[in-house]
Amino acid sequence: MPKKLFVVGVGPGSPLYVTDAAKEAVRKSKYVVGYRYTLATIEGAIDRSRQEVLEVTMKSQEDVYQGVYARMKDGEYCTVPFTGDVNFSESEVVDRLLEIFGDDNVQIIPGISSIQVAAAKSRVPTDKAFIVTFHVTGDIEQKKKDLVQAVKDGKSVILLPRPWPRDLSKHFMQSDIAKFLKANGIDTQKLKVWVFEHLTTDKETTFKGVVSDLEGKEFSDLSAMVIDQVKRQTYLEF
The missing domain is CATH 3.30.950.10 (Tetrapyrrole methylase, C-terminal domain)
Structure with a gap:
């Protein structure tokens, strides 16, 4: 089984607007990679005792995504959360993640924008x-x-x-x-x-x-x- 990625919309900022589908993806993942604000939104779904959580910036994101992909084992999951709905903004980031993981290995989960x-x-x-x-x-x-x-x-x-x-x-x-x-x-x-x-x-x-x-x-x-x-x-x- 190849490495798998969840690209997840997690709502505007309140944990109340994070969908059950988004929480399930986060809990299933070995790696959770995102911006500080977005990670804070889903903190309640993260278990840092068993998950590796990495914060990215615009400058660091390429190195972090590539590094996580290299460390992942076959069959492991990674979640990259996005504020709001992943399909509305920052499509250039999603396109890059699709390139790294391959379309067939990425599940996009919409969120509330x-x-x-x-x-x-x-x-x-x-x-x-x-x-x-x-x-x-x-x-x-x-x-x-x-x-x-x-x-x-x-x-x-x-x-x-x-x-x-x-x-x-x-x-x-x-x-x-x-x-x-x-x-x-x-x-x-x-x-x-x-x-x-x-x-x-x-x-x-x-x-x-x-x-x-x-x-x-x-x-x-x-x-x-x-x-x-x-x-x-x-x-x-x-």
């Missing part, structure tokens, strides 16, 4: 919204154009911003988004917005206002933003 929680709290349903993540390492220029078009088309938007403090040309957080929309002809003084930080945790905060209010404001890397242009319709209208 902060996008879903933000939709619930703002009452902006996902089926009436343009949903986009800027929380990727690749080029986001087309996504930025799509964002402008969605707003001009009157759609609500639910998004994850991109923190990149080491290179401000790639930084695209709430203040940057507000300035970008204004520069592209959007009247940001009339556009309702929500910003949620640290969703589902005891640090959770909510900001509600208009998009122009975001200019100059700083928010956590762990935040979701909702541009609210929703028009409610009930089944009585059809």
Whole structure:
């Protein structure tokens, strides 16, 4: 039996949002490898007396993944947890893990995304919204154009911003988004917005206002933003 990998979404941050499927994968694994925040979310499912837990950073992740794969024996399992839903952001990391382990040896387990929680709290349903993540390492220029078009088309938007403090040309957080929309002809003084930080945790905060209010404001890397242009319709209208 070859080496096996679970790629697991573990929710926005509260252990209450970690699914049973995710917990089962963690408990089945000899190795658990992830970022500090994500590991903290699943700490209750980890048994450090029998599991090897390794923390990664953007710089160290390649060496750690390769090192774990080399140490694993046939038939052993490793779990790599991701904050939120593994299918929504950081696909470039998942693609690399698929290369290392091979598609047939990887099981992807979805999780609850902060996008879903933000939709619930703002009452902006996902089926009436343009949903986009800027929380990727690749080029986001087309996504930025799509964002402008969605707003001009009157759609609500639910998004994850991109923190990149080491290179401000790639930084695209709430203040940057507000300035970008204004520069592209959007009247940001009339556009309702929500910003949620640290969703589902005891640090959770909510900001509600208009998009122009975001200019100059700083928010956590762990935040979701909702541009609210929703028009409610009930089944009585059809």
